[in-house]
Amino acid sequence: MDRNDRTLDKQSIPWVGGNYRGELKNRVPHGWGKLLLPDGTKYEGEWKEGKPYGKGVIVYASGGIYKGEIIDGKRDGYGKYAGPDGKIIDGLWEKGKFIRPVEEPQPSDASPKRQRARAMINIRSLTFIYSSGKGIFDLNFTVGQGEVFGFLGPNGSGKTTTIRNLLGFTKPGQGRCTINGLDCWADNAIIQKHLGYLPGEMAFFDEMSGMQFLNLIGDLRGTRGNSHRNALIERFELDPTGRIRKMSKGMKQKLGIVTAFMHDPAVYILDEPTGGLDPLMQNIFIELILEEKERGKTILMSSHNFEETYRTCDRTGIIREGRLVAVEDMHSLKSSQHKAYLVTLGSRSDLERLRSAGLKIGRISKNTVEVFVSGNYAQFTAALAKCTVLGLDVVTQTLEQAFLKYYGREAIS
Amino acid sequence: MNLALFKATAKSNWVIFVIFFAVLLMYMYTMISMYDPENIDAMNQLMETMPQGMMDAFGYGGAATSLITFIALYYYGFIAVMFPMIYCIILANRLVAAHVDRGSMAYLLATPNTRVKIITTQALYMALSLTVLLVLNTAAGLVISEAVFPGDMDTTAFLKLNIVTILLSLAISSICFFFSCIFNEAKYSLALGGGIPILFFIINMLRNISNNYPWLEYLTLYSLFNPQEIVTGEQSMVAVYLIFAGIALALYSGGIFIFSRRNLYI
Numbered sequence: 001m002d003r004n005d006r007t008l009d010k011q012s013i014p015w016v017g018g019n020y021r022g023e024l025k026n027r028v029p030h031g032w033g034k035l036l037l038p039d040g041t042k043y044e045g046e047w048k049e050g051k052p053y054g055k056g057v058i059v060y061a062s063g064g065i066y067k068g069e070i071i072d073g074k075r076d077g078y079g080k081y082a083g084p085d086g087k088i089i090d091g092l093w094e095k096g097k098f099i100r101p102v103e104e105p106q107p108s109d110a111s112p113k114r115q116r117a118r119a120m121i122n123i124r125s126l127t128f129i130y131s132s133g134k135g136i137f138d139l140n141f142t143v144g145q146g147e148v149f150g151f152l153g154p155n156g157s158g159k160t161t162t163i164r165n166l167l168g169f170t171k172p173g174q175g176r177c178t179i180n181g182l183d184c185w186a187d188n189a190i191i192q193k194h195l196g197y198l199p200g201e202m203a204f205f206d207e208m209s210g211m212q213f214l215n216l217i218g219d220l221r222g223t224r225g226n227s228h229r230n231a232l233i234e235r236f237e238l239d240p241t242g243r244i245r246k247m248s249k250g251m252k253q254k255l256g257i258v259t260a261f262m263h264d265p266a267v268y269i270l271d272e273p274t275g276g277l278d279p280l281m282q283n284i285f286i287e288l289i290l291e292e293k294e295r296g297k298t299i300l301m302s303s304h305n306f307e308e309t310y311r312t313c314d315r316t317g318i319i320r321e322g323r324l325v326a327v328e329d330m331h332s333l334k335s336s337q338h339k340a341y342l343v344t345l346g347s348r349s350d351l352e353r354l355r356s357a358g359l360k361i362g363r364i365s366k367n368t369v370e371v372f373v374s375g376n377y378a379q380f381t382a383a384l385a386k387c388t389v390l391g392l393d394v395v396t397q398t399l400e401q402a403f404l405k406y407y408g409r410e411a412i413s
Numbered sequence: 414m415n416l417a418l419f420k421a422t423a424k425s426n427w428v429i430f431v432i433f434f435a436v437l438l439m440y441m442y443t444m445i446s447m448y449d450p451e452n453i454d455a456m457n458q459l460m461e462t463m464p465q466g467m468m469d470a471f472g473y474g475g476a477a478t479s480l481i482t483f484i485a486l487y488y489y490g491f492i493a494v495m496f497p498m499i500y501c502i503i504l505a506n507r508l509v510a511a512h513v514d515r516g517s518m519a520y521l522l523a524t525p526n527t528r529v530k531i532i533t534t535q536a537l538y539m540a541l542s543l544t545v546l547l548v549l550n551t552a553a554g555l556v557i558s559e560a561v562f563p564g565d566m567d568t569t570a571f572l573k574l575n576i577v578t579i580l581l582s583l584a585i586s587s588i589c590f591f592f593s594c595i596f597n598e599a600k601y602s603l604a605l606g607g608g609i610p611i612l613f614f615i616i617n618m619l620r621n622i623s624n625n626y627p628w629l630e631y632l633t634l635y636s637l638f639n640p641q642e643i644v645t646g647e648q649s650m651v652a653v654y655l656i657f658a659g660i661a662l663a664l665y666s667g668g669i670f671i672f673s674r675r676n677l678y679i
Contacts, residue, residue: 167523170676189527197523199679203516207425219417220524259520 022047037061045070048224060084068093069193077190078102078180092187102181120145120267120298121166125175128165136161136322138175143300148293150313150330151302152406158322159302160200163271166300167197179267193221196260200271200302202252210240210247210255214262221263229262235284249276257285261292268292268299274308286311318406325406340395341371341380346388357383370395415526418534423542426504430542433500437492437550444488445557448480450565469621480558481567481574485640489574493550494635497543497582498614502607504542505589508535509672510602519679528673536590536665543586544579551575570644577650580657581638585610587664594668597678634660 018041022033028050029035035043035052045056051073052058058066058075068079074096075081081098082088092099119142129135136158143149151159164170166177168188177184179191204213214229233240238254247255253276260268274282282305289299289312303309309316310330318326345351345367354369355361359380362370367390373380384392449455509532512518521531551572558566592606617635620626630636637653 164678167519169519169522169679171674188522189525189530192523193525195523197519199516199519199523201516204520205421205425205517208421212421216417216421217520217524220415220521220526222525 071095077193078182090181092182092190118145119143120147121149121177121179121300122181123162123166123175123177126162126165126172126177127174128161128170128172130161134158134322135173136165136319139319139322139324141317141324141327143298145298146293146296147315148289148299148301148313150309150316151300151319152304152309152316153302153319157319159319160271161322162319163200163269163300163302166269167195194266196263196265196268196270198256198260198268198270198273200275202249202256202276204244204252204255206245207243209243210238210251213244213255214240214259217259218262223263228264229258232258232261235288236281250278250281253277254281261288266297268297268301270299270301272302272304274303274305282308320406339373341373342368342391342393342395343371343384343387343389344368344391346390350387353386354383357386359383414537415530415534418521418526418531419538422508422535422538426507426538426542429500429503429507430546433496434546434549437496437546438553440492440496441488441550441554442557444484444492445480445554445561447487448483448562450480450562466622479567480562480565481570481644482641484554484558484571485574485644489578489640493547493578494581494638495614497547497578498585498610500546501539501543501582501586501589502603502610504539505586505593505606506599506603508539509590509593509668510596510599510606513597513677513679514599514602516679518677522677522679529669532594532669532672536669539586539590540583540661540665543582547575547579547582567644573650574640574643577638577643577653577657580654580661581634584634584657584660584664585613587661587668591664591668594672595675 018035018037020029020035022029023031029047033047040061042059043052046054052070056070063084065082066075069077075093079093080090090102121143123139123141126139127137153159165172166184168184171185182191236254274285286308313330316328317324360372588609589606593602596602613633613635616629616633620629
């Protein structure tokens, strides 16, 4: 099986001599197109300067199929190869050669509903200790495909350290982390093709203009086409003409967001993405996250902003002093969240009426009653209609209250 | 090597290049025009009236008898060594350590390029820009001397002198680059990457003043570079070429190797 693959790997697919149907630029295939070679090999996908480049599918005359990245006509990056015998290997390819199979994707530890999603980000026993003794210790969690995972914790709790390991900036002391089955340290450069990263600290090339910076990163990624990028610039009202050094904090943050999203990657790792943004822009950002989630993107997002976490995340992991102390399912958290209302009544008899309505009553002081409501609003309003209501206040149990218990000193014990 | 990054690096560092080229050019012109073929003895006498210790420190001890020995003595003994060294210290720090210290390296590494590719691009810019700087300086020297004293310059010796200067500067640049690659903070990179070449330079000055400490010769790379001997001497310089090239190659590849494997706190 393996040997057979290697011989097929060496085939390159010169487009000359085949039949090409697709877009041309300067009389050379460029854009999307199909190719049929005389030996029966078919290629369908993207082209650049006369060579298959980008995402594509090769169907060999022998019956084998390759689906994945193609650079300069050769299989490169992450792809699936099915041999003529129908056996499929998910693997890593470099310049047409098969490097190694990608690990079997682990099932995600997401909520049962999402159980079937494969784990795009997989962190297993990840440990990284700084010389100061701080760090992250035996971290375990996964983020499933199409899931938004919030990463909360006090300052210095290890969020950025975890992200450094995911980005391949540091090598795990123990354990490992993978993205799409690829090792974050060893396969770093390949992972970056499909990863959008927003650093927590904004440090750009100060002397460049915003546009020059975006162009540089685009060139470094080898991305073509700027329509997606330009749409993002417009959406966030980013003015990319000025020098980065002179930009305000919010403008720099927008530049970082555009940089992370402009190549339309499959996985996002965002370190405090809304820092410095005004409330309007925070909303636009949250909308963008929700759209990307709809499109099946996987997002890991560290944050201090409960509102943003509440609105976007499927699950939230809370890290404290380098250890994961809890993973909350946001959907069940939302449904279990009950609201308390403070009702001020006109008379004592009204109090009795409310009591007999079968509502959950909390503290009573003078004429003010605390009523807990979770979903049964019809019952609540019907009971209120029978009483003289002098005042009605909402006591919302905020996400802060749900989470702050993990932040305080007592959370460690 | 990544072309897009190379261009961006060149764009953000060309001003430094121009400044150093202008300084080298200015000194080159001043030194050549100070040479007076009719009155070389007067010049040497003038130099002798200067405090001897100071002149020795600058490498000006000795007498010049022709344009090439004059230039070797007064330009290549000091200026052509010191300014490229400062250029290397500044540039090496900007190319790697500053990006890591500031965090902008994160953006470069969050692209589908290996660390080796990114850092090799920076190394290439370093070595190439330094070489171009000194090659341009060589050409300028030839043009100026031809314009001011037609036919007086010993071109072969001048080229030989410049080749050794380029190799020496590449060796020095590799020291700066190596330390720029291995530290997380720009201050350490500057302390060692800048400190070691400057120390070499100071030791060399001390060694020129006094012959009482012959062992100082072994503590500095600059003792291998003797402009007077290069232009007058008959002996082969191959060993010196090889030592400089060897140091440059070893430290550039060492820096790239360590950078590609170490933890980056960005």
